[in-house]
Amino acid sequence: MIPENVKHKFIQIVGTENYDDSNTGRLVYSYDATPQFQSMPDAVVSPRNKHEVVEMVKLCNENKIPIVPRGSGTNLCAGTCPTEGGIVLLFKHMNQILEVDEENLTVTVQPGVITLDMIQTVEAKGLFYPPDPSSMKISTIGGNINENSGGLRGLKYGVTRDYVIALEAVLPNGDIIRTGGKLAKDVAGYDLTRLLVGSEGTLGIITEATLKLIPMPETKKTILALYQDIEAAARSVSKIIANKIIPTTLEFLDQPTLQVVEDFAQIGLPTNVQAVLLIEQDGPEEVVDRDIKKIAEVCTNEEAISVQVAQSEEHAMALMTARRSALSALARLKPTTILEDATVPRSEIANMVNAINQIAEKYEVKICTFGHAGDGNLHPTCLTDSRNHDEIERVEKAFEEIFQKAIQLGGTITGEHGVGVMKAPYLEWKLGEAGIAAMKAIKDSFDPINIMNPGKVFAKDSKKRVVVAK
Numbered sequence: 001m002i003p004e005n006v007k008h009k010f011i012q013i014v015g016t017e018n019y020d021d022s023n024t025g026r027l028v029y030s031y032d033a034t035p036q037f038q039s040m041p042d043a044v045v046s047p048r049n050k051h052e053v054v055e056m057v058k059l060c061n062e063n064k065i066p067i068v069p070r071g072s073g074t075n076l077c078a079g080t081c082p083t084e085g086g087i088v089l090l091f092k093h094m095n096q097i098l099e100v101d102e103e104n105l106t107v108t109v110q111p112g113v114i115t116l117d118m119i120q121t122v123e124a125k126g127l128f129y130p131p132d133p134s135s136m137k138i139s140t141i142g143g144n145i146n147e148n149s150g151g152l153r154g155l156k157y158g159v160t161r162d163y164v165i166a167l168e169a170v171l172p173n174g175d176i177i178r179t180g181g182k183l184a185k186d187v188a189g190y191d192l193t194r195l196l197v198g199s200e201g202t203l204g205i206i207t208e209a210t211l212k213l214i215p216m217p218e219t220k221k222t223i224l225a226l227y228q229d230i231e232a233a234a235r236s237v238s239k240i241i242a243n244k245i246i247p248t249t250l251e252f253l254d255q256p257t258l259q260v261v262e263d264f265a266q267i268g269l270p271t272n273v274q275a276v277l278l279i280e281q282d283g284p285e286e287v288v289d290r291d292i293k294k295i296a297e298v299c300t301n302e303e304a305i306s307v308q309v310a311q312s313e314e315h316a317m318a319l320m321t322a323r324r325s326a327l328s329a330l331a332r333l334k335p336t337t338i339l340e341d342a343t344v345p346r347s348e349i350a351n352m353v354n355a356i357n358q359i360a361e362k363y364e365v366k367i368c369t370f371g372h373a374g375d376g377n378l379h380p381t382c383l384t385d386s387r388n389h390d391e392i393e394r395v396e397k398a399f400e401e402i403f404q405k406a407i408q409l410g411g412t413i414t415g416e417h418g419v420g421v422m423k424a425p426y427l428e429w430k431l432g433e434a435g436i437a438a439m440k441a442i443k444d445s446f447d448p449i450n451i452m453n454p455g456k457v458f459a460k461d462s463k464k465r466v467v468v469a470k
């Protein structure tokens with residue numbers, strides 16, 4: 001509960017209309033896109049500018065009130081569930097595109113801007129912002145930066161981190177810092193921009209960001225390769241790259257995912273094959289034509305049963321849109337959808353897919369797998385029901401074993417969705433005790449009284465490692 005005198009001060013800062021501690025308001029912001037971590041905040045506050053953010057943070061600091069910054073709440077790690085109460089900080093008023101700088105090729109935005117709105121604004125000027133999380137129609141840039149989100153174009157163009165060049169942030173003591181700049185080079189001290197990217201709202205509040213843009217690629221083409229053998233699909237991924245071709249997109253969908261996506265999108269995707277690769281290349285026309293020809297050749301040599309080049313931009317767009325809808329399509333099937341993002345070196349994709357299928361069988365749970373094969377980033381997705389306690393226990397064990405296997409193969413517990421509350425107990429598996437201690441030291445120096453998104457990234461107790469056969 002926020003004491004009455006503090007509530008009064010919040011209202012003085014942001015106005016009555018931007019402070020909500022009603023049961024309905026709190027309920028709406030008690031959950032995000034992650035199942036099973038719902039918890040009530042004490043209030044929901046929507047500042048109108050950075051000065052109000054500073055005043056609020058100082059008030060929270062004085063009164064030790066947790067702050068949970070929230071964009072659109074689409075994260076998949078319970079990163080915005082207010083598990084320790086406090087205030088949810090919304091950026092619905094701070095959603096402006098402040099500048100598109102065509103000389104320096106940058107765009108400067110407030111954190112609440114919707115990713116797709118910004119992408120469309122810069123594309124109208126012939127500029128390109130590559131990071132394209134499938135949630136881009138609703139996610140915000142503030143959320144993308146704090147999760148260091150990836151997308152379908154990550155293989156060739158990298159992830160959000162690779163485009164953030166300057167940040168304005170309010171620290172937990174109310175100080176404002178500016179990091180980086182519209183600069184191609186900058187080695188002045190520690191790289192605080194990179195430290196803040198992916199920090200999941202635990203180090204400070206981003207109030208402005210400058211992002212790098214690049215020229216729009218001239219053209220693009222899309223291929224759909226069908227396989228009856230998952231290993232053949234995985235081999236194609238490695239072979240394409242071994243042929244020194246880096247496609248824009250190299251996505252994998254297994255048969256159960258294909259079936260569900262086709263039921264949802266109805267665009268004529270094949271459902272009688274074990275796996276498909278969806279591959280896009282962009283760039284100058286002659287390069288795209290050459291690469292697409294070579295990619296088709298590699299897939300055919302690696303036993304693809306069919307390789308089709310999309311015949312029109314509309315068809316290519318429909319294929320990409322269908323892939324982007326995979327999670328939403330799967331989520332319609334059962335009351336609870338748990339999606340993970342175990343990531344391995346891309347040479348281990350076949351081993352990881354096989355391991356996921358064996359683990360699903362062992363624990364008798366239904367797991368569909370799709371993901372960014374070119375990045376080694378898979379999304380094993382379990383369709384379940386949180387009311388079925390016996391099944392949920394088995395699902396948890398299955399995912400623990402999947403994390404363990406990913407680490408054993410040289411991978412990580414999360415490639416793009418972040419740690420949040422959900423994966424905090426497993427972070428030590430990836431970093432070891434010393435790694436956690438180093439991160440904790442950074443957290444403590446920024447936020448000694450732990451008011452910024454407490455309970456995220458660092459777990460009270462780490463899980464014991466499970467032993468998995470090699």
Ligand SMILES: Cc1cc2nc3c(=O)[nH]c(=O)nc-3n(C[C@H](O)[C@H](O)[C@H](O)COP(=O)(O)OP(=O)(O)OC[C@H]3O[C@@H](n4cnc5c(N)ncnc54)[C@H](O)[C@@H]3O)c2cc1C
Nearest residue numbers: 071072073074075079134135140142143144146150201206
């Ligand atoms: C259908 C679906 C598809 C998805 N596809 C992808 C995908 O392809 N790739 C991918 O990487 N992710 C994907 N995600 C996950 C999610 O959309 C991303 O993590 C996204 O970046 C979250 O944006 P958001 O605005 O919803 O942020 P939120 O979920 O609201 O917040 C995310 C994190 O950022 C922090 N935060 C937000 N704003 C600020 C701020 N201004 N200052 C400090 N901290 C802040 C929050 O505290 C939280 O820790 C998907 C999710 C869904 C539901």
